[in-house]
Amino acid sequence: MKMKKFMNNPADLTKELLEGFALANENLVELKPNNIVVNKKLPQANRVTVVTLGGAGHEPALSGFVGEGMLDASVVGDIFAAPSPQACFEALKLADKGKGVLFVVLNHAGDMLTGNLTMKQVAQAGLNVKKLVTQEDIANAPRENADDRRGLVGCIPTYKIAGGAAAAGKSLDEVYAVAQRFADNMATLAVAVRGATHPSTGSVIAELGEDEMEVGMGQHGEGGGGRQPMKSADETAKIMIDALLKDLSIKSGEKIMLILNGAGATTLMELFIVYRQCAAYLKQKDITIVANHVGELLTVQEQAGFQMFMARMDDELLKYWNAPCNTPYMKKA
Amino acid sequence: MLADKTKLDKTLLKTMLLEASRLLREKSDELSELDARFGDGDHGVTIKKIAAVIDQRAAGWGDAGLKAFLTELGDAVMGVSGGAAAPLWGTFIGGLALPLEDEATEIDPPLLIRMFSSALEEMRGITDAKAGDKTLMDALIPAVESMNAECVNAERVNEERVNGAEDSIGKILAAGSSAAEKGAKATENFVARFGRAKNSKERTLGTADPGAVSLSLFFRGLAAGWAGH
Known part of the structure; x- marks a missing residue:
């Protein structure tokens, strides 16, 4: 294209x-x-x-x-x-x-x-x-x-x-x-649904099939993990939250920071829908989000997808x- | 009388560098395409910038001696913004300058070998990549080894000859170029362990490493520049 x-x-x-x-x-x-x-x-x-x-x-x-x-x-x-x-x-x-x-x-x-x-x-x-x-x-x-x-x-x-x-x-x-x-x-997991074009060359970085998503894209959408059929916001949120909790060994009763970072072409609408499920799912597990951010912090041109970031928090970190x-x-x- | 083909001076080095930068520019789009498969697709963009620096410096080479020129060229290449390639190439070119004396005006085969060996050592100082990791080291390591072997051979042949020396510099550069090219081609059989491509693991099999390819082009350009003078 x-x-x-x-x-x-x-x-x-x-x-x-x-x-x-x-x-x-x-x-x-x-x-x-x-x-x-x-x-x-x-x-x-x-x-x-x-x-x-x-x-x-x-x-x-x-x-x-x-x-x-x-x-x-x-x-x-x-x-x-x-x-x-x-x-x-x-x-x-x-x-x-x-x-x-x-x-x-x-x-x-x-x-x-x-x-x-x-x-x-x-x-x-x-x-x-x-x-x-x-x-x-x-x-x-x-x-x-x-x-x-x-x-x-x-x-x-x-x-x-x-x-x-x-x-x-x-x-x-x-x-x-x-x-x-x-x-x-801290830990981050990313998901991509559509690649970006390199603005200097016009070449597409990482092409994904029509009904595919890739969990574990890199900063630029270069491959990294599992390609799988496209899933709903709720299913995707759960997969990613589970992976992050497991990686950080976060248990019930702990406090976390949660960031949903849009990759550039995923709408805030989608990010909020995903965040809604993250919040509900974490509450179920008795894990408290004490700090958050939903929006675009670090993007990759018009790549579609997002990065989900989680960090274990304590009072001093929260203060800063x-x-x-x-x-x-x-x-x- | 034939020109002395056992020594390399400023004029010849300039010719070689200009040919290398020309070749790199010519192939830059192919390098970007190769990089787009598992990297972010801009290796050719960086190489074009590096080639422009080499071109500009070589074309405008003033009074600087060989050592000063190569040292400054290394710094200038390192100053290019272009991901890993710029610091690697800058270190490589700066490494070539290290064994030279300040006043050196000529490079004979043993000195040429010391220069490339030094460049390899400097590279080893900044990257942990080993042979087989699918990086530019897969072109560089065999190139320096082959140049070294060819030098030993050429020196022996020249000692045995009575009338004039053969083109030992040309043979050494050709050996380096051919080994670098083979080494770059061989990266098709390796799984990437460095850079962005490493995340694509086994999928990288069958695709050569763009960094190894571009460095092999540099060696090819040097050899072609010498051969054409």
Whole structure:
């Protein structure tokens, strides 16, 4: 199928989307050279700061969460591609306000290579940076092999928790510890019903049959798990909730965060219908949703499907999740 | 008298790099198509960007010596935003520069081998991928091994010859190119263990790894550039 997208020269996608994003949010963020999006209040920060890296094409992620209480800088690569280690190093230097920087990297081949090469430069320069990897896709590896798990939407609440702890004046070690505890207790499962087109090439990523869905799609809909006949919202919700509860060993009486993240072409109508069943099913199991989000945080163009995210919560994590933040796509008073 | 075919200088290296970047650009759409099967379909886009950097740097090569040029080229390639390929290629090209002396103006066969061995070592430092994991290492490892074997052979032959040396650089590059191509082709028989394709597991059998293919094209371009000079 021919790609139908509003764009100009495909080579300018990242540049133009970032320019538009910065113009639309000029009171909150600033676009610096080398595609670094910076929290406008960073110059006044006297605390630990939080930086991340990742490809474009997943809007509002990742830069949509740059602002007070979440990310201080996001280093943006080209469409679905990691930025350079040089740009990341520059962003870390820029973000360091003397209290150290938490550097959040999603577990994808390119991002990890860039993250590791950046840390080499960090070590040479003697910067105070701690790297945290988010890897929570339960579809492509068991929990024992967490290093093989992809980083999906879980990076977003991780930024929030880390940003909350940083704003509370915690040290870098403390911010890292609380964010890592959250990351160790989170899990995501994704389902795809229709693939996306790569906006630079127009090629379709992962084609699915008319009546098929795939549980365990990757960030870009690349294959990962079971293809099966299309199911109803209620059936799909139950399959996914069961898988996440099992992976996290969550028992009756526990408190969780639940996020339904639309992949780009699945409607809010569908997400609410799925959420309704999740809430009822969890209540039946005596598991309490203490934090939630339903909407688009991290998308993949016009891919249809969603990511279901779950995390075990405690009072401290909940406090940081609920702490104030002011970013283009997440605001808490 | 025949031109000396046992040494490689700035002019020749430039010719080789330009041919390699031309070939990479020519094949970039095929690389994207290959990547679309189990990756996200943009490997050719990244390779095109890397080729543009090689092209631009090689064409505009000023006074920089071999070492400085290759070091800067590696940094520039690493600066390309393009997933795993850019840091890998940047590390590879930067690795070539390491064994060179600052003032080096010529590369003889043993030095050429040291350069490629160094590039391989640098790559091993940043990726855990081993032979058979369906990555660009499946092209790189056999290429460097074959170049090494060919170098040993060429040196021996040249010692035995009285009048002039044979084209040992050309033979070494050809050996690397052919081994890289075979290695890339062999990835069709492997199950992906790295990158996005690894999630498709056994389904990746029968499809070559785009990263191995693109690196083999680089070797082919270097050899063709030398052969055509």
